[in-house]
Amino acid sequence: MKNAAVASLLVIFAIPLLIAVAELPPFGDPDAPIHTHISARYIEQGVEEAGAENLVTGVLLNYRGFDTFGEVTVIFTALAAALAVLLTSGGVQYFQEDRPPAPPKGADESERPPTPVSPVVLFVVRLLAPFIGIFAAFVILHGHVTPGGGFQGGAILGAMFIVLTIVLGAGKVRPRLPEPLARWLQGAAPLSFVLIGALGVAFTGFYLGFPPEHSLHLVRELMMVVLEIGIGVGGAAIFARIFLAMEAD
Amino acid sequence: MISYEGIINAIVVVLVGFGAFFFLVGTIGLVRLPDFYSRTHAATKCDTLGAGSILLALAVFNGLEPSSVKMIALAALVLLSSPTSGHALARAAHRTGLDYWRLDKE
Numbered sequence: 599m600k601n602a603a604v605a606s607l608l609v610i611f612a613i614p615l616l617i618a619v620a621e622l623p624p625f626g627d628p629d630a631p632i633h634t635h636i637s638a639r640y641i642e643q644g645v646e647e648a649g650a651e652n653l654v655t656g657v658l659l660n661y662r663g664f665d666t667f668g669e670v671t672v673i674f675t676a677l678a679a680a681l682a683v684l685l686t687s688g689g690v691q692y693f694q695e696d697r698p699p700a701p702p703k704g705a706d707e708s709e710r711p712p713t714p715v716s717p718v719v720l721f722v723v724r725l726l727a728p729f730i731g732i733f734a735a736f737v738i739l740h741g742h743v744t745p746g747g748g749f750q751g752g753a754i755l756g757a758m759f760i761v762l763t764i765v766l767g768a769g770k771v772r773p774r775l776p777e778p779l780a781r782w783l784q785g786a787a788p789l790s791f792v793l794i795g796a797l798g799v800a801f802t803g804f805y806l807g808f809p810p811e812h813s814l815h816l817v818r819e820l821m822m823v824v825l826e827i828g829i830g831v832g833g834a835a836i837f838a839r840i841f842l843a844m845e846a847d
Numbered sequence: 848m849i850s851y852e853g854i855i856n857a858i859v860v861v862l863v864g865f866g867a868f869f870f871l872v873g874t875i876g877l878v879r880l881p882d883f884y885s886r887t888h889a890a891t892k893c894d895t896l897g898a899g900s901i902l903l904a905l906a907v908f909n910g911l912e913p914s915s916v917k918m919i920a921l922a923a924l925v926l927l928s929s930p931t932s933g934h935a936l937a938r939a940a941h942r943t944g945l946d947y948w949r950l951d952k953e
Binding site for chain 2: 716718719722723725726729
């Protein structure tokens, strides 16, 4: 009975959605509105209007800033959901400081007696980790000029954190990211959007409005860089937190 | 008459040929070799020597430019990371007791 109700509800919601999808212009149709108005406007005036030489960043942060705001909030919510599942399924003692140390280290975690991590891997990871960090910062900060940006750079930064956790062990990495600081960093992306949105109100009267005047060019770029850093750091902190929670399981 | 460009092109051809050869051999090895260890051994050659020398060839072909430095940095990264991952894979397999192929086991 309950299943039948759910199924009929799904069908009722699905029918109008399917009709709406059928009404969309065919994919790749040159006469679709997106190709006649929107793309042309972005390509012709995007650099001047949005203030980012990289069109993708201009669209992402300026034209569709609200969309990206929602996106980073979704990522933050995903963290909350993942932690809710991981921590309630047996790992509540995770927050206690006195949990037994010595998690299995190295590439061979399934091994019964924990084996020491390979010196080759240890050396190479220690050698490369700073370069990975520099590259992540480069990708984040160059997002409005070259391909890249907060999401990509954040992924690289999170990967650096994960590889360090695997090789050095969570016991050495976790103190570098103390819990009170990590909580703020995990919310960095939505927080930076709120901050820049409020700045936009101060400058233009619109939430997330970037000042269009040419004289405020530097302010506009600075706002974008702050957004990129927020997205990157927030994304990396969220990756790291989910990984640490899974590792603790 | 040997020109500067001729020498550069010759170096590039040699390096690209070297890289392509190792990619070919590594791919054949990946498909044809009998067990995990030897396949890892073959696959690591592709990245290290194949990609490394092709990237070097691109840098030589490009000449003295900032992007050449990036290519050399990429080659160095590949040279470091690919053997390490191969080593980590083989070590993990060995530690978990994966048996290796022998002639008399057939």
